[in-house]
Structure formats: structure tokens, C-alpha cells
Amino acid sequence: MGAEQIRRWESGALAHAVSDPFGQGPLPWLRGSENYFDDTGQMVPWYADEILARGGGGGPRTADDVKRQIKGFASTGAVAPGESIDFHITVDPPQQFLVDVYRIGHYGGDGAAKITTSPRISGIVQPAPLTADRTVSCHHWWQSWRLQVPSYWSIGAYVAVLTTADGYRSHIPFTVRDSHPADLLLVLPDVTWQAYNLYPEDGRTGASLYHAWDEEGRLLGEEDAAVTVSFDRPYAGAGLPLHVGHAYDFIRWAERYGYDLAYAETRDLHAGRVDPSRYRGLVFPGHDEYWSAPMRRTAELARDQGTSLVFLSANTMYWQVELGPSPSGVPDRLLTCRKRRGPGRPALWREVDRPEQRLLGIQYAGRVPEPHPMVVRNAEHWLWEATGAGDGDELPGMVAGEADRYFPRTALPEHQGRILLAHSPYRDGDGAVRHQETSLYRAPSGAWVFASGTFAWSPALDRPGHVDARVQRATANLLDRICKRE
Template sequence: MIEGYVGRESVTAGEVLRLHVSTDAEEFRVRFHRLGRELAPMGESGPYPGVLTAPPPHPDGVPEHASPAADWEFPAYEFAVPEEWPPGIYLAHLVPGDERAARSVPVLGDDDIEGFAREFFVVRPRHPGSHGRILYKKSTFTRHAYNRSDNEGAVRDSNLYENPVYQEGGDGEPRGHKLSMRRPGGVIDLAWWDAPFIAWLERSGYAVEYCTDLDLHEDPHLLAPYDLLLSVGHDEYWSDAMRDQVAAYVSGGGNVAFLSANTCWWRVHLTDGNTAFVSDTDHRVGEDYPHLPATDLWWPPPPEGVGRPENTLTGVTFRNGGMWPGEWPGDRPREGYTVQHADHWVFEGTGLRDGGDGGPPDRLGAGTALIGYECDGAAFAYDEHGVARASGVDGTPESFLILGIYLLDPVHENFHHLKWGHWNCPEREPAITSPRAATMGIHTAGGTVFTAGTVDWPVVCGRELDAGVVRVTRNVLDRLSHRVTEEPGGSAGR
């Protein structure tokens, strides 16, 4: 048995990475790989002496559980990251046993990214922006929220959703569910969303640098060297500082592509020297479920929430979208987005049309599971020509232009037993402001913000499952990676 985690999920090339490892083997080694066109081996380190460390007990007293709120305090092992390692997301594969045993363990390939005895980390360049003007933000806070700290043969079921730990706050501590970022758990989300999209980025020749949520939270100057910020996949948990810095970046002319959904749904408060965070969510508190008020929900006004609707930044919100029922990632309808404004530069070269010639509009991503697993939408109404236009009643910017839409309710009456994408939205917002619809669109606020409105956009693009999605992604990256500030008034360069 072997498991571990990194002390911090990003490191600058030439500096020291700290791995925290627990194992019942007398020794172990670490194999390093970089995600790119393929999973590339970068070297091996060790042997290191093995030490077995028990996980911290869960406050509920169930032996199989382990506390998601405590630092697991595994022994630390240091590794000097070579200065010549290029920026990227790296995988550390923990290999227990002596040299002979290690030789029997196959080197990981592209199909082996997901699994236990693995941990990922970001390598950042010594001179930010020197490698590329696109910054890819790995959604690490969201990853931790869902990390159950399981291992091979050990189902611990402990995170913000299963058996969470709640603190009442006070004495400088925030109230809410607490989660340590120093816990093991292996790799899941990286393999699903990030790996295929990163491979596509490198195959396509895009020069990209990387950061984590914590990097963005801590460094108010992080975004300055870049022209385009990417949010990819599932990007649910954001801090105030993250929000402030991205909003200021956009108002100063920086561009953002949200190739993600369920984006900026919960606020987090960093604690314990920024190794843990707290979020007052509606998750279980003892026998109380759901727990309300959940004051770290971004969109409701205080005291019921933060009062900063996420769609004022992104253009869309989970409360107007939804989540597919069933197991993740789940199967779902494959109709794709109904295209609007096909003359917009986002659709250049796709050959798609919007039905303006009297025929039916084309569907972007038709035949693929593009919509979902979770998706965001904008409140809208149809005009006299049957074109969906953002109403702005939910905080969506006036300049937001709907480029693609997928109606949820009329297609699937049982789309979700929770209205507006989350069960507590009807209680907080009883009047229906808009039909629910996954929404792709764009708006300007100094810089340009593009939103895909669905978590699986990077999967469809990265695996090149739909030529239209790939071309739209190219158009967005090519246009927005040069700080092209669009004309005011919502045209966004049409």
C-alpha cells in the first residue's frame, strides 16, 4: 500500500517539490511524467525510506472514515525540480518496493493517468509569460472538494459531500465545512477533463503556462503577463481574491475563456496557512440536510449568500443550467447547441448556419455528449424572430450574446429533480426567471469573456469528437490570446 499528496500543488522550475507519502513498503520510488501530446516520462527519484502513517480519525467515529478537515501529516520527501523542465501539469507516480519490485511496475501511459498512488502538480516557469501568453488554471479547489481520500482497498468516503466536517467558526475562523488540501486520494478529474485537452493544446501548437487556484488566490499580479486565462472542466469553488483578480484582469483588457461549467458556484475561505479552506455550503451538518442558509453561495444577496452573482463575470450560472442525473459522467442526449449568430467570428470556418435562410439551424456538437455533465445558462427570452436573447434579470451583462443554446426542460422533463441546477434554488428564487438552458456565449467588459456553458467542452474538443467544437475552440484561442479588445455594445467583433 502506498499513497501520498504534495505539500503544495505548484512549484517553480528549479525549486523544491515536497511529496508527503505513507507506505507499508520498506522503500519507494517516484516516477515523474508530464502531460502533453502524450504522457511523457521525465525521470525517477529515490529510493526513499517508507513510513506508514495512520490517517486522522473522522469526528463521526466511524473507523472506515478519515477526517477530510485535518492535515494528514504524512512524512515529507523533497525533490529538486530541474530548471529545464518546461511549464506544465506533471504526474508523480508512487512506486513501492525495492528496485527489483519497481522494475516490475509498468511505466504509465496515456491510458493510465487515472488511479491511486498518483498525484499531480503544476510546474511554473521562472519568468512568467516567457513560454506563452495563455494561462491555464487547474481547478484545484474543486478537485479537493470532491476528493474522498480513497485508496486501493480503502473507501473512506470523506470530502465536502460524503461525511463532511462542519465548524461553527469564531475567533477568526470562518463558519462552514472545512477541508484540508493535504490529503491523498489519487487522480480522477485530471484524466477526464485536463489530459485530453492539454494533449490537444500541444498538438495544435499553443504555448501555454499553468497555475492552480491557490496561485491565483495568493498572487494579485499573477495574471499580468498573460493575454488569456483558461478555466477548464469543473471549476466550482472560488475565493474572493480569485474573483477580484479575474474581474480586474478583464476590466483591464484581459480575456477569459470559460471552457467549464458549474463555475464559481461556492465561495471558499483559505485557512491553516492556505493549506485548507472552509465553505458554508448546503451539505450535511450532522443530521441536518440540506443545511441552510448556505451563506457561501455566490449569487443570493446577503445574509443568504455572498451577493455577487457568478454570471456577472462569466455570463452564465448553474442555477439556470443543471446537472445530468445518474452516475458521473453519465450518458445524456447528444443534440448539441442550437447555433445563433453564425456570422460571428467564433463560428468562422465551421460552415455552421443559424437558420436565417429559413431552414433549420445547425447544432454544434451534435452526436456527442457535449451538453453536461453539468452546464450553466443565462436567463433569456425569445425575440420576435425566435432568437434567444439574454434578459439580464439574473445579473448577466447586457453585452452577453447567446451563440448556442440547448433547452433542458422541454427535452427532458426529468432532467433533474432539482430546479435550476441546484435543489435550493426554488426556495431562494421561487419565481421562474427563465427556461433552463445550457448556454454558450460571449460578452465584453474591457476584455472579452467567452463561456462554453458545459463542463465537457474540453473532452469533446480534446478528443476531437466534433469538428465544429474544435474550430470554435481554435477561433477563441487564436483571437483572445492577443488581448484583442472588442468593440463596446455587445458586438464582440461580429
């Protein structure tokens, strides 16, 4: 997305919705105003609509990064029952606010349940973010509220919903995890979430690993973006990460069908807090593009010791990153990826002779400008059993966002059997025909490794307007086999 398309922060703040048809998706605590229908009858997420974003639809209005009506971040990403998590929140003008804590899940179709509400908290205007070499940090903000997580809370994906007395709203995602064994460990891609975070979207100081601003408020590309980004800052816009909906789609579906889930974040994988032997499978439900060397080591160890891996998106493990401590010494609060700038080792895994395909079975091929059908291949395979899908059948809109494929000249992982379960033509941004592929192989350890090769897989499980019953059943076939339910 070049500077010629986005001139000012007003449109930059809406860029997520414009560029990402498989982004956040409906948010249940915003019922009544979270969606509208455009003139083609398509349902569009609430944050794509300028009128709703400014409160024109009634109900709470979304805070923004310029006026900072209410914005905040958590001191840590994942916390265990019995531990505490600190929230650092700025409120302008100063006034009282409340924090409603929701847990994402099925909950009879509601998609989330309110777990608790804070006492009324006195909000203050926190200092302006600090910026050094495009790295934006709010680590100097005062603590606003400490949540002591009760020992009886369920593990899961949570969202703190912040609402001011005068009706502005923002969000802070966090995770409650423990180390008990479970059939499946859901790994939330918080490292990739932060890589895309453009906070503050103010036309001046915000920066992600993709964008920054020039003096005239124009959005610049990767060559001028940040090299290091901080977890000590809110997420841009409404306060939820880009693509967070992919994970929420999977969670709602999996909890509806009673899968035994544990929860972690990719920084838990990085820090060695995940013991893969406790799980039958690790599930990566969302766009998971940025991986550190310890993250990859843990995933490869899991596979080699018999724990299956399920990758439900595309463009996985593309960039190699490093995590470092905050200025005050808190570990894993700074994320660094040089991309293609400067001397030294390249940042792409495939350019350091460790292509993603050696773990995934396929790897990133490119963007998909318009959704295309997924074309079923090898329909006699057990993954497609009872889906009703036959060879050559088309699953509408299932190749979207970005796509992976098999690269014949790139080494494959060791395997006892490997199969491609979709082979789907699509046109890239230049109009050239390319192919998406979906892969499954069995490692010598007996572990299964599945890669969907498309952004659209998780939304097909539980997102209104995108559900595909064949994809739901195929996913259940896969997870049931991994969980030894077959």
C-alpha cells in the first residue's frame, strides 16, 4: 500500500479494513453496531465504516490514536490463574472508566462471555509515547489497574474492554494459560500481531515493521518502517490486533465442538514455557509470519517427538526475528526484524537455507488480491471424508489474503507419507495465474503436519458470511485423528 493511496491518518486508520477482508471480524460485545451491509449485500466489519467508527450508529464510540480518548496495553501477554496482570491506560480528557473482561468462546453462539468488571477507575492523561529510531514505546506509562486473575478462571483468550464515562471504547487482548496437559495447545500469534501494529495511527509518530509516516502525514512503506517495535504500547485503532479474528474464529468453533484446548502465545514458545510433550497437537490458528529461532526449534522438536502441528493460515514462519528486553529489563518486550536493510544475515528463513517448507510442507507464494475458490485434490483422503467434496470441487472464496504452495526445488521434510489436498489457481496482482496448495504429511515420529496454505481457513470455521461446512468437517477429521478420536 503506497503513499499515493493513503495521504492522511484518517484513511490510514481505516487501512486495515480496506486491505484485509479476513481481518478482525465481528466482535460480540459490540452487538447491534458491529456490522453493516454494503451496497452489494456483503457484510462488512464495523471498523470499516467511518460513521460507526465515529459513533454515528449509537452506542459506544471507538477511541482513536489522535485524541487518545482511551487507549491501553498489558504488562504481559499471557498470565496464569493466580497471577496478576497490570494495565497501563491513558484517558483524555481525564475521567473515570470501567474495564469489562470478556473470554472468547462459543457461549451458545454469543462468541464471548463477560467474566468480570473492574471497579470505577480514575483515568489520567499519560505522557506522550517515546520514540527512538522509529521504535514507539509507552513503557513509562503509570499502572492504571492490576487484575488479580482468580485461580478458578478458565484458561483462554481474553479481551479487556475499556469504556470511558463519556462513552469511548478501546480493547486490550491478553491470554490466561497454564501448563496442564491437554489434547491441543492453541498458540496465539502475538509476535506477528505486534509486527503489524502501527500505533499510534496519528499521521506522525506511529510505526510498524511495515509502515511509518513522513512529515506530511503520508504513510511510508517497509524501507522506511521500524526495525524494532515494542509490546509496551496499545494496538492501533480500536486496540485489537490485525487478524486477531482468525484466532477467535477457531476458538469459537473448537469450543463449540468440545475440543480439549490449552492456550499459549508465540512468546511462550520463544521463552521455553511450552513443553510440546504435554499435547497431542499444537494449533497455529492465525497469520503467524514472524518466528524467532527458539520458536522454530520448539516446533521442530514437537514434530520430531510425535506432537502434531496444525497451521491454519498462510505465510507462516516467513521472517526470522529476535526478541529483546524492554529498557527496564522485562524480557521479550522488543521485537526486531531488519527485513532487507543493513549488512549481516538475511532475515528471510528461506534465505538462511532454512526454508519454511522443511517444516510446513509448503511455503509462502504471494498475495491473493481477490478471493478465489479452493479446488479439492485427493478427495479420497481421510481429511475430506464425509465432507461431500470430490476431486475438482470448488470451495468458494477459500483462497484469499495470501497463499502458500509446494516449491519443487526446495527440500521437503522427512516424511512417511505426504499429500497435497488442494491445488487452486488464482490470479496475482499482475494478473498472472498462480496456484495455492494445501499440504499434509506424516513425520517419522508419527506426528501429522497440516498447512492450509490460505488465510481463509479459520474464518470458514465460524465467521458469519464465510462458514464452509466442508472445511469445518475436514478440520474436525484432522483434529479428531490427532486427538486419537478416530
